[in-house]
Amino acid sequence: QKEVEQDPGPLSVPEGAIVSLNCTYSNSAFQYFMWYRQYSRKGPELLMYTYSSGNKEDGRFTAQVDKSSKYISLFIRDSQPSDSATYLCAMSGYNQGGKLIFGQGTELSVKP
Amino acid sequence: NAGVTQTPKFQVLKTGQSMTLQCAQDMNHEYMSWYRQDPGMGLRLIHYSVGAGITDQGEVPNGYNVSRSTTEDFPLRLLSAAPSQTSVYFCASSSSRGYEKLFFGSGTQLSVL
Numbered sequence: 001q002k003e004v005e006q007d008p009g010p011l012s013v014p015e016g017a018i019v020s021l022n023c024t025y026s027n028s029a030f031q032y033f034m035w036y037r038q039y040s041r042k043g044p045e046l047l048m049y050t051y052s053s054g055n056k057e058d059g060r061f062t063a064q065v066d067k068s069s070k071y072i073s074l075f076i077r078d079s080q081p082s083d084s085a086t087y088l089c090a091m092s093g094y095n096q097g098g099k100l101i102f103g104q105g106t107e108l109s110v111k112p
Numbered sequence: 113n114a115g116v117t118q119t120p121k122f123q124v125l126k127t128g129q130s131m132t133l134q135c136a137q138d139m140n141h142e143y144m145s146w147y148r149q150d151p152g153m154g155l156r157l158i159h160y161s162v163g164a165g166i167t168d169q170g171e172v173p174n175g176y177n178v179s180r181s182t183t184e185d186f187p188l189r190l191l192s193a194a195p196s197q198t199s200v201y202f203c204a205s206s207s208s209r210g211y212e213k214l215f216f217g218s219g220t221q222l223s224v225l
Contacts, residue, residue, distance in 0.1 A: 008152055032212040043116075043202055043216030044155070088154060090212075098143035098162070098206045098214060099170065102155040 003027050006089055006103030015112050019076040023089035023103045026070065030091040030101075033065050035074045038086045038105070047087070048074060079110045114138050118203050118217035125193040125224045133188040133220050135203030141215070142208045144186040148172065148199040149219075155202065161186055162208075193224045 006023045013019055021035075031052055036044035048063040050056045050072075056063045062075040072091075076083055089103040119134045137144065145160035147170075157170030159178040167178050175197060177189040186205075190197060200221050204214040 004154075006154070034212060036214075041219075043204075043218050044214075045216070046213050049213060090155075090214075092212050096212075098145050098204070098212070099157055099160055100155075100212065100214060101157075102147075104152055104154040 001026065002104075003101050004089060004091055004103045007106055008104045010107040010109060012109045012111060013079055015079060015081060015110055017079050017110070019074075019079050019083070019108060019110075021074040021076075021087050021089075021106050021108070023072050023091075024070055025072075025091055025101075027091070027093070027101075028067075028070070029093040031094055032092045033063070033072050034090040034092075034100070035061075035063055036088040036090055036102075038088060040085075044088055081110050081112050084109050116203055116205055116215050116217035118201075118220050120220060121218065123220060123222050125190070125222065127193060127195060127224060129190075129193050131190050131193065133190075133201055133203075133222075135186045135188065135217060136184050137186075137203075137205040137215070138184065139205060139207070139215065140183060141205035142183070143206045144180065145170070145204050145214070146176070146178065146186070146188045147202045147204065149202060150199050158188065158201075190222075195224050198222060198224045 035048040038044040088105040090100040146158040147155040161180040
């Protein structure tokens with residue numbers, strides 16, 4: 001079993017929809033939780049970063065972490081065609097020196 | 113600001129050939145790492161470094177070698193290429209004050225025939 005599980009999709013939604021992306025994990029030592037966005041043929045870019053449990057909001061994006069359930073989510077409100085990309089969750093523990101464990105990535109397509 | 117620069121962008125090798133993937137960053141980041149990305153597998157860590165002269169293995173290190181002689185550069189060497197090493201390779205860097213926030217290069221697409 002992988003340490004981090006993510007539904008690879010693909011996920012297709014109409015423009016304006018609310019998108020929910022999720023990851024589960026098994027390692028209780030994870031403390032840092034990230035979402036990266038990767039456009040086709042590009043390197044991933046950090047989208048959201050959360051430390052420990054709780055919510056974080058940035059514009060149309062909200063990241064949630066539930067450590068008790070070992071479950072993290074990314075919500076995208078009012079989705080736009082420009083949000084079409086692969087979304088990767090990533091996690092790390094203390095003092096891991098840039099060693100992140102990634103999920104498989106979810107491919108999202110937002111149709112106009 | 114160039115960020116993380118990877119070369120080459122594309123490469124085709126024959127089985128048994130060796131080559132070096134180059135990675136350079138201009139952000140004075142202490143941490144650098146190499147990942148490979150395969151369909152359905154996400155990103156998997158190959159090797160990483162927490163500073164010049166210090167390297168360690170990641171999840172899938174076999175068949176790869178690294179060294180870090182300067183803060184800026186972190187080359188990845190394929191010693192004897194195999195078809196299983198066909199993948200997209202990403203180099204990343206991060207600061208010790210935010211080492212979870214990786215900055216990625218644009219990737220190298222490698223095919224081994």
